[in-house]
Amino acid sequence: MASTASTSAPVAHNAVPPPVVPSAGRSSRIAPHSHIKGLGLTPEGNAPPDASGGFIGQTNAREACGVIVDLIKSRKFSGRALLLVGAPGTGKTALALAVSHELGAKVPFCPIVGSEVYSTEVKKTEVLAEAFRRAIGLRIKETKEVYEGEVTELTPTESENPLSGYGKTVSHVVVGLKTVKGTKQLRLDPSIYEAILKEKIVVGDVVYVEANTGAVKRVGRSDAYASSYDLESETYVPLPKGDVHKRKELVQDVTLGDLDAANARPQGGQDIMSVMGSLVKSGRTEVTDKLRREVNKVVKGYVDQGVAEVVPGVVFIDEVHMLDIECFTYLNALLESPMAPTVIFATNRGNSLVRGTTDIVSPHGVPVDLLDRCMIVKTDAYTREQVGKVVQLRANVEGLRLGPGVLERLAAEGEKSSLRYALQLLTPAAILAGLSGRTTIEAEDISEMGELFLDAKTSAGLIGEGGGFLGGR
Structure with missing residues (x-):
């Protein structure tokens, strides 16, 4: 009979015991980047290779982002942007989140994806302007x-x-x-x-x-x-x-986006019927430049009186190559505005066509005039040892026990396919172990998960030369 979590069984391999969660408490959802607490740099700005701050590896990228954080704190990063480039699953989003953590807990962090700008309700430039305004905080x-x-x-x-x-x-x-x-x-x-x-x-x-x-x-x-x-x-x-x-x-603490929305669509009251009535109405309303100028004027008055303080946050635009030439042109203007937040781009493309054009090929799909404003940081692929450390860290965060040989097996899978694939096998393997009456993930659980869920390269190998599945019609 398998031992329960309450008994003092020895911890298998090098995993820590699962965190004790009170039965009456509410457990928080574990997100893909719950383990990221910061860049994990030493006071001298060096990046140790261990799990300092929740980050494994990427020493060059972390040290470069540490310099960017110092520039932002000294208010000397205006008019520029940070561009993170690297293969999928190498920690670009984690780096952006870590930069936000380093700037402070109350600093607004507004992540969007490049494809979010293509809305049927508002203009593309309006979506970008809203994101920038939501990333500028006002501490009253x-x-x-x-x-x-x-x-x-x-x-x-x-x-x-x-x-x-x-x-x-x-x-x-x-x-x-x-x-x-x-x-x-x-x-x-x-x-x-x-x-x-x-x-x-x-x-x-x-x-x-x-x-x-x-x-x-x-x-x-x-x-x-x-x-x-x-x-x-x-x-x-x-x-x-x-x-x-x-x-x-x-x-x-409020953001300029909150002030814009409150003035663009004032509500009739704070009771539940007024709130529900505002939700039934049209979903999004465009905020005019005139209204934003009026809000800026009021905010400037508060700042001059010493009542309020502007807190520039971070706008993170993932898959920036999905933006088109119109958005890139507007971003140049936003970066030069006096109240601009810190802007971080991320992309996994090399030389590609700039969206919205037919003949302009540019590095990372970003026009050269915007690239000139960017400080570019490259992320490296993870080694087998680093994949194993990340898997161990995620197992600790999720409270999973790893049996002998499991970490090595997952590290090999991550090196062969991708880090994300190795991490995705963790929780299903824990469910399989629980169905078998065990609290520890064993190597056979990982093998069975590998048969049930394919990685991208194995799946691509099942495609025939003619484009159809092998064995198909």
């Missing part, structure tokens, strides 16, 4: 005076309505707030009482009230009530520290 810093604490008292005071002899109106509301340091009693406007009712705030809730605008926000239920039982699930928060009245700095 605002210092507000707020009253924060646990509600200890909520008493509305009524008075006679002077306009009518019938009924009473709320003249003001008395709210008591408590923090760790002390308590305070506030006498607030009746309009704030309406906001309190709308937020469904009761005694025992932790709230904060903005002194300037009167906006009321419910943070959660005080953890002093955590032992009580309710039918509805509650979010319990600790009692706020410090004084009730304090100055709080709020930071909000």
